[in-house]
Amino acid sequence: MSERAHLAVVGAGPAGLAGALAAAARGVRVTLVDAAAQAGGQFYRQPARALGARRPEALHHQWRTWERLRDGLARHVAAGHVTHLTEHHVWCVQRRPGSFTVHALCGPAQEEGVTVRADAVLLATGGYERVLPFPGWTLPGVVTAGGAQAMLKGDLVLPGRTVVVAGTGPLLLPVATGLAAAGARVAALVESADPRTLPRRAPALAAAPAKLVEGAWYAGQLRRLKVPVLARYTVLEAHGTDRLRTVTVAALEGDGRIRPGSARRIPCDTLAVGHGMLAHTDLAETLGCTPTGAAVRVDAEQRTDVPGVWAAGETTGIGGAALALAEGHIAGRSIAARLSGGVPDPQTWAPAARVRSRQRAFFAALEAVYAPPAGWADRITDDTVVCRCEEVTAGRVRTAAGPLGAGDLRTVKLLTRAGMGWCQGRMCAPAVAGLTGCPLTADRRPFARPVPLGVLAGLPDD
Incomplete structure (x- = not known):
């Protein structure tokens, strides 16, 4: 292995950790760059050290897996094989002939620029939540x-005393059980999908029996904690003046319409809502990696079509921690072989490849079941804010797509400013696409996050 063989891993969640450890164990120098103060990502999010949590494992599944990752990282850091840069926010990865430069912001105000030069890059940037608007969601x-879960895991605080957990997707289960177990009164788990459709996809689901056991465990916990579950229900509106007081939920018919007479109000002070996950692909798009749907396309080695760039975890498609670990391990082995000038032997990661195949099939089946309910966009009133950054309403978005004739998200953005704010459309783009009928396409941005002008001015001329 050449002395200059150096891998930059962006993201220290399950995929990034697995990739960094697999590559470091095979002689690659690794720099692990992550925005959080501690490794683990959202799945293994740890309480702040200053809190002195006595039993952080109580908030986690797969704690032994996390211990192996944590201890492995500590050993490689101590040995000098891995450099772990915490609280470093990557805003761009620049491709150069034969190398890459990773640009990051650090410091409390994120006003200091840091660069890391590497021979290869593993993008393990994870995913973020899709939240579809409704009246009162602001x-x-x-x-x-996920925000409610992050508050509990990272800060050991509850988002409220009486909580409604709503939306769709497997994430709602650990959120509801975690909040209830920590002392919140979960007034209802409102799931728009119909669990009765799961048996139709039994072959794909049976490929990951551990996930089925996990789901059954959560169901048992919800019963034990006396959390009411409203299946095939959706949130219609959140009510309050200075803050949330109640939410209106209603049952869904098979075609997604509201069942007449089924609406009911639930008093609460917190509504934790989510409609699945989307992949973080900003850095991959900047590098020119080809997307597949809303994720990054990779081959059997987790390579993108940009030489020297690998991707793993939610970046390549939403699939949970087990899939992310398998993909990260495969990527790390492939990178080590390629950087040494050899050709990887797929047999060396055959067990991980089998896990990858089963988990991908499992989550493809789940994705079909836990889709946002049909007709959700029709229930958004014209005065509902859709783009929170720029305070653009659904009525303005509909006008852009109707009388003004916008046929794509970029044109809608130019006409309404929806997507021009701090989040650059990450929050509102799915809603704008649903309201207008425009395809949800990713924007190729030069920067993955806002950057101070002083950092740009301080970059070398080359």
Whole structure:
């Protein structure tokens, strides 16, 4: 292995950790760059050290797996094989002939620029929540489901005393059980999907029996904690003046329409809502990696079509921690072989490849079941804010696509400013696409996050 063989891993969640450890164990120098103060990502999010949590394992599944990752990282850091850069926010990865430069912001105000030069890059940037708007969703007390979980795991605080968990997707289960077990009163788990459709996809689901056992465990916990589950229900509106007071939910017919007479109000001070996950692909798009749907396309080695760039985990498609670990391990082995000038032997990662295949089939089946309910866009009133950054309403978005004739998200953005704010459309783009009928396509941005002008001015001329 050449002394200059150096891998930059962006993201220290399950995929990034697995990739970094697999590559470091085979002689590659690794720099692990992550925005969080501790490794683990969202799945293994740890309480802040200053809190002195005595039993952090109580908030986690697969704690032994996390311990192996944590201890492996510590050993490689101590040995000098891995450099772990915490609280470093990557805003661009620049491709150069034969190398890459990773640009990051660090410091409390993110005003200091740092660069890392590497021979290869593994993008393990994870995913983020899709939240579809509804009247009242901007009220204080309405949070994302993952945000509520992050508050509990990272800060050991509850988002409220009486919580409704709503939306669709497997994430709602650990959020509801975690909040209830920690002392919140979960007034209802409102799931728009119909669990009775799961048996139709039994062959794909049976490929991952451990996930089925996990789902059954959550169902048992919900019963034990006396959490009411409303299947085939959706949130119609959140109510309150200064903050959230109640939510209106209603049952869904098979075609997605609201069942007449089924609406009911549930008092609560917090609504934790989410409608699945989307892949973080900003850095991959900047590098020119080809997408497949809403994720990054990779081959059997987890290579993108840009030489020297690998991707793993939610970046390549939403699939949970087990899939991310398998993909990260495969990527790390492939990178080590390629950087040494050899040709990887797929047999060396055959067990991980089998896990990858089963998990991908499992989550493809789940994705079909846990889709947002049909007709959700029709229930959004014209005065509902869709783009929170620029305060653009659904009525303005509909006008752009109707009388003004916008046929794509970029034109809608130019006409309404929806997507021009701080988040650059990450939050509102799915809603804008649903309201207008435009395809949800990713924008290729030069930067993955806002960057101070002083950092740009301080970059070398080359």
